[in-house]
Amino acid sequence: MKLLATSLLLYLSFLLEANAIRISGRRIPWEERLQKRGVMSATLQDDGDLKYFTNITLNDEVFPVLIDTGSSDLYVAGNVAGAGNTGKTATVNYAIGAASGPILTAKMELEEFTVMNQAFILDQSGNNPKGEGLIGLGPNSGSEIHTTLNNPNGDTPLDRIFRQNASTPNYLTIYLGRSEDPTDPFPGDLTIGHPVTGFENVTSMPKLPVFEVSDGLGQHWQTLLDADGIIGPDGQPVQVTSHVKNGGKNRLNAIFDSGFSLPQVPKAVADAFYARVPGAKLTNYTGLGEVYSLPCNVELNVTFKLGNVSYPMHPLDTSLSSLGKTDELGNPVCIGAFQPIQPGAEASTYDMILGMAFLRNAYMLINYGDFVDGSSSKTADPYLQLLPLTADLAEAHSDFVRVRLMGVDDTGDFKLLPASVLPPDNDDNSDNDDESFAQKVHPYLPYIIAGSAVLGAALLIAIAMCIAKSRRQRYRRLHDPAPAGLEYGQQHGQVYGQQYSQQYGGQEYDPYSHDAPFTQYQPSRRY
Incomplete structure (x- = not known):
């Protein structure tokens, strides 16, 4: 009887998890960590340099593909036997690297979902490993394939799945695990149409509206943090102003992108997190850019706020260890996971990119709403829901002590340096009330030009009259007395x-x- 009960429980567990797409993880070279690459389900070997990926098949050829909520195209680098040729080519540029090649079609299988004639890029750029690929999970409007083909045949894999499975709710969820976590070694899942078992209450979290971007740069999963929505390691709100036009000056615009290992934040935020740590230093690493290095035994606790809900970051995610980096004396150092936003990641439509280090602390549900190709504009608005995963701060502290301090808790001796050591805020947007000076002046430009022309003409006439008058006063005929x-x-x-x-x-x-x-x-x- 006991054996029968155990078997029944295992069978029920299998049924509950049957629709979950397991994510697997692996270690990647340091130089590639900033690349916009996604992951789907992973048994994480997380030491700060992981990509999350899952398997798909194209015409029965298996490809591990990285999941990326920050892009919208599918590509693979390798041969796909029997693939159809559309006669078109496309290029997708990422923050680092690109994929480029012909647009082909093949039967795609993603767990229990099958899509016939799915369009993808056969990457021939040489930038990506052979036999691997990437599946973009962003909105269809950001797809280079869809733009090039300009018809439903170029829809993204998620759009195709949603459209041919009418009973499947138009949402996916992403759970990223943490390999260093000694108490919750859950590997990670990506699900379509239902939440991960045990985390169903994600559907009860506040619905964060996805802000539509109509600047031609492509739509992302983007929403607003709360006012004073970032709490630094000193327990105080980080003072920073949004530079996004009409985006809420006192609220930062954030993109959720599973393809960024290091979240990209305004420099003032990175400074507030790390600059007051004794021994911390802003260092420029080749292939990575500027990032803070700091002692690995420093526990930093920071929090983000969205929809009036707090999302504490696990201290194992605020700094990343085991990267083989040392200081001038040869001592190991960690890397601040929240990096000052790099030039290749900047844009006028958002302030920050919350990548893997953030998403390991927030189980994310993305509802595609009207972003699915062919949906009525009146159907439903897209939204995000986030479930905090680091609610037990005592457990998170214990994890840090076990992993980074070898079980010896000496964190009580740590003190931040005074706030006076913070670099000056050189953000020239502090006086910007959502519009630049040029943007404010532009509507009045015709009147300014006309007024300037009139004033200029009047000035020239006045100068000519003055010159004429001066000449009349100085002129003397030859017979006049001296x-x-x-x-x-x-x-x-x-x-x-x-x-x-x-x-x-x-x-x-x-x-x-x-x-x-x-x-x-x-x-x-x-x-």
Whole structure:
């Protein structure tokens, strides 16, 4: 009976998890960690340099593909026997790297879902490992394949799945595990149409509206943090202003992107997290850019707030260990996971990119709503829901002590440096009330030009009149008497001539001689 009960429980467990797509993980080179690459389900070997991926098949050929909520295209690097050719090509550019090649079609299988004639890019750029690929989970409007083909045949894999499975709710969920976590070594899942078993209450979390971007740069899963929505390690809100036009000056715009290992945040946020840590240093690593390095024994607790819900970050995710980096003395150092946003990741439509280090602390549900191709604009708005995963702060602290401090808790001795050590905030957007000066002036530009032209013409007329008047005053006809100033000079010359004659033995004074010490008044030269 006991064996029968155990078997029944195992069978029920299998049924509950049958629709979950397991994510697997692996270690990647340091230089690739910033690449926009996604993952689907992983038994994480997380030491800060992992990608999450799952398997798909294209015409029965298996490809591990990285999941990326920050892009919307499927590509593979390798041969797909029997693939159809659309005669079109496409290129997808990522923050680092690209995929480029012909757009082909093949039968795609993703767990229990099968899609016929799914369009994908056969990557021939040489930038990506052979036999692997990436599946973009972003909105269809951001797809290069869809834009190139310009018809439903170019829809993304998720759009195709949603459209041909009418009974499947139009949402997916992503749970990213943490390999270093000694108490919750859950590997990670990606599900379509239902939540991960045990985390069903994600559907009760606040619905965060997805803000639509209509600037031609592609739609992302983007929403707003709360006002004062980032709490630093000192327990105080981080003071930072959004630079996004009409985006809420005191609320930061965030993109949720499973393809970024290191979340990209405004420099003021990274400074608030790490600059007050003794021994921390902003370091420029080749292939990575500027990032804070800091001692690995420092526990930092920071929190993000969205929809009036707090999302604490696990201290194992605020800094990343086991990267083989050392300081000048050869001591191991960790890397601050929240990186000052790098030039390749910046845009005018958002302030930050919350990647893997954040998403390991928030189980994410993405409802596609009207972003599914062919949906009515009146059907439903897309939204995000986030379930906090690091609610037990005592357990998170215990995990940090076991992993980073070898079980010896000396965190009570740590103190942040005074706030005066923080770098000055050079953000020139602090006085920006959602619009730049040029944007404010632009509607009035025709009036400014017309007014300037009138004023310019009036100024030229005034100058011409002044010049004409000046010339009339200075003009003298040849027979007019000399100015009074000349008489003064002659009289003065006669007096001085008498003195000259006495001094030089009776010689007659010649006022026009080169030896004469006094000459007539000369008017100022005009230029």
